[in-house]
Amino acid sequence: MNQDTNSVPDTDDDLAGQYVLGALSPEEQAIFEARLTNNVELQKAVNQWQAHFLSITDRLDPLQAPQPLSARIERSLDELEQQSIKDAQKRSIKQPQVLSSFWQSLALWRGISATCLAVAMVFAIQLQTIEPIMSEPTYIAVLVAPENKTPGWVIQTSQNTNQMQLVPLAAVQIPEGKALQFWTKAEGWDAPVSLGLVKRGETLNVDINTLPPLTENQLFELTLEQETGSPTGKPTGPITSIGRGVIML
């Protein structure tokens, strides 16, 4: 039986699975970890196995993380954050560079899960205190592509500024002569209301004082329309992103 298994050499994917199960010998593990540091495919295989097996431990009855632990983590992260801000200021890093590292880490927070996505966004944005326009969001929505549920946009509002911002999470492709139109519809409304047109590479800001109060589960969507907007005042083109709002406080 052993011979049978040993006769077929381990593929990288076999090794990745064994690594995740802790089934490599110390020597094998050391070699594997050395290869892992600069091998994207290998890291991907490990993360894939881990994600598969996680579906088992996700079924364990969850322990409540105690308040002191959360507070301790927050304190430590605050310290790190302060330190990194100081470092950034020392090196007088310009805004675009800071932003790019912001988006890189966002890829992680975004990928963790949609359940955590809204809060992860807040978390990621809070880390980015160098950018002063963001304040504590009170209402948030994540818009995803209807076909593959890829998060594409985040909507957030802040009481302080009375603004709702529609922020792209990735580069946005808008075909020539077209525009993305931003719509919302709360329960009980007859039809969606247009909140404006999204221009290439811009964050759309909407004054929330012009809107009825935002409600839990309110629908938001982006549709592909003519450059000047929908001719009928209602969505006519295909939906590119859709999501529902969550009240944060």
Add this chain to the structure above:
Amino acid sequence: MQLYEQESSRLLTVVMRILKNRPLAEDVVHDAFIKIWKNANTYHKDLGSARGWVYTLARNLALNALKYSQRQVLAEPDFLLNLCDDKVLETEDHPDELSELAQDPLAQASLQVCLEHLEPERKLCVLHAYVDGYTQDEIATLLDKPLGTVKSWIKRSLRALKECLE
């Protein structure tokens, strides 16, 4: 800050299962968050599952911590086997709309299904290794099997799971 409440509870559950020592588990979860924060910029989409990335990091910290801590090695076969049997339906009855959005529920469900194809003893080897973080030596002692058999079962089970998942 709710990210901690959500993901730190899950991380604590996973780490605690491995370490069976609450203060140590809390230390590991704390350190894991610091490491995640420091390394977040090295994560990018090409690396696949972000949760996989986070848990690989956290589990490695937990397994390292084991070197300095004693723990009890327990069999609990019913508990482990139930973990991947009974609750499959239960979760399907209460779908979480949001978590369905980002994760691939098909991929998740399919590991449970694929595990069903393994013989119970082999399935236990895999579960002890993953859920409990037991070494193959510990599993061999626990199940009263030669180490070579356990090693071979784990390798074959991984191959079978991979074939099934594809």
